[in-house]
Amino acid sequence: MNVKSKEKQENSAIELVIEVGAEEFEAAVDKVYRKNRKNIAVPGFRKGHAPRKIIEGMYGSGVFYEDAIDELYPNAYAQAVEQEGLDPVAYPKVEVLEVGKDGFTFKALVTVKPEYKIGEYKGLAASKEEVNITDEDVENELKPFIQRATRLVNVEREAKEGDTVLIDFEGFDNGVPFEGGKGENYALELGSHSFIPGFEEGVVGLKPGDEKDLDVTFPEDYSPELAGKAVVFKIKVHEVKEPQAPVVDDEFAKDVSEFDTLEEFRKDLAEKLRDRREHAAEHAFEDAVTDALIGVLEVELPEAMVDFRADQVLQEYADRFERQGLPFQQYLQMTGQTLDAMKEQAKAAAEHQIKSEMALDAVAEAERLEISEEELADEYKSLAEQYGMEAEQVKAAAPAEDVKTTLLRRKAMGVVKENVKAVKPKKAAKKSAKKDVEEEGASAEEAPKKKTASRAKKGTSKVGEAE
CATH class of the missing domain: 3.10.50.40 (Chitinase A; domain 3)
Structure with a gap:
């Protein structure tokens, strides 16, 4: 593999022209021939036994070229982006320029992370709901127990x-x-x-x-x-x-709970309801802080980057349904949704995810935040306990750099929240499409899973396709 040229293009793209030499290409062509000859019938030869020269004579010298290119270009592309120090954030657009017995040359348009900067992130305003529990709230918590005992x-x-x-x-x-x-x-x-x-x-x-x-x-x-x-x-x-309906008294409390008195039972219901509401309020507050932070982020996202992340969001969404035993296509039919509509929702979620990550990364850099080995070890221990896994299993599933990135962003969010001005929300707003898809998709802090090599780095789109 040899990178012949590297040119900066618009929309955060780099154009690489990459060539693969004759020796490597010949080996790939021969490999493809040996793999496919069993399916090729040639008069005068038993099926699968025709020499390569005979097949090339019948169908043309380039009969195996396309498959050989598909065999080689992903690895050649991955080596090229590593050699040039690029960090792709989308599928490459690949075009074969020339091919022959001396090898082939292809062009790859590589989308990279755009430049971005964060504005003043201290003193942002974000809405925060005040949590209050009323007697009516507690009565509503009691109702399901009363209904079950009716x-x-x-x-x-x-x-x-x-x-x-x-x-x-x-x-x-x-x-x-x-x-x-x-x-x-x-x-x-x-x-x-x-x-x-x-x-x-x-x-x-x-x-x-x-x-x-x-x-x-x-x-x-x-x-x-x-x-x-x-x-x-x-x-x-x-x-x-x-x-x-039952008489709601101490005896009722004993029958439906672990408490001896109705007062204790009501107090427990109130405390649990408060915990739930405070948890929900804190999540909503963090969402509001994130939105405010994105508001001071200066960046122009390349469309290819958003499309690539949207595919990931949608795949995670589909995988979740598959794990629950419901094929994604069946889910779409049941809900009357189309894949195109889901893709649009996923794009909104993808753009929000990317911007929030960039904003937090910018804060972490500005604050010169770091993650110590002790903090990393504590996080692995916490994950192991949370998911009932051995520490080594967690480390194998969640690479250290990914865990450190998550911890850095968590620290950065802490810095922003410490300096934010909490204001009372004006009114409850409907959840946006981006939040719906983000919540359905797997989050960064869910159960650790084996991280596969990025398709963006491998460039596994089909030759000639613009992913």
Whole structure:
């Protein structure tokens, strides 16, 4: 491999012209021939036994060139960027300039990290929610425990909203039963709106033993065979049950918790709710600080860099669903989303990630922050304990430089937060698309995983493709 030329281009790109010599190319061509000859039929020879010269004579001397180039160029590209001291941040755009028996020459457009600088990062303003826990909040925390302890008791009276009725029902369309319209001993909670409009309302007022023909009309947006149709449901009520809530006292607290008194139980619920809200508020505050910090970052991101990171974000997102047993394509179908729409969301998340990393790196550099070996060892120990792994396993999965980078950015965020002006939020804002995708994607501080060689450095896009 030899780098013939290196030229700076616009949009943070460097153009390399790289040549691979005859000896190396010949070895690759022969390797490709030996790999593929079993699939090539040549008259007069057993399949897989035709000499290379015969095959080249039939199909042309360059019959194996394309595969040989694909075999060689990723490694040649990786060696070239290392030799030139480049740090690619995107897939290269590769174009073969010439090829022959003396080797081949290709051009690689390498996107590198753009220059950037941070403005005044001390004294930034960021919104921070004040956490307060009210008696009503605690009552709402109690409700699920009360609901789980609530019993359904048979009553001999007319059914009302909130009751659960045990019914038989069958639907008829012009006197003919229709598929899916029959149920026996079905427990229906009145007011749950689990049936079509008018059904539950028609059951209100019936008593155990009552029968009724109920006229209802299916909604226009129902399944095509029933949409908009007027039908009759024959209903028979077997039982009417009303919910009977428990008495919320010390005995209730003993039954549903580890505490002996209701006061202790309520106090514990309040403390746990406060912890959750403070944790959420701190995360929201850190997001606000990050956004403010990005606001004083001066950088122009190359589109290729954002696209490359967006592919990573989307892949992490897909991998998470795959680990949960849900193919990503199936998830898209279930949610009615398209891959293009997800890619746009991922691009927003990617741009935010890149800028936040650059901003924190700039702060770390300005503050001359460092990570000691002791701090690194403590972080490995913490990760090992957190994920139930041996320290050596963690070190193998999470390279030291990556862990140090994470710790440096954490320190940098600490510096910014120490000097930030916390202000009361004006109103709750909807989460942006970038945050939705970032939260779904794997974060930098999740379980450590084996880091593979960067595709940006290897240049594993197909020759001729602009990744």
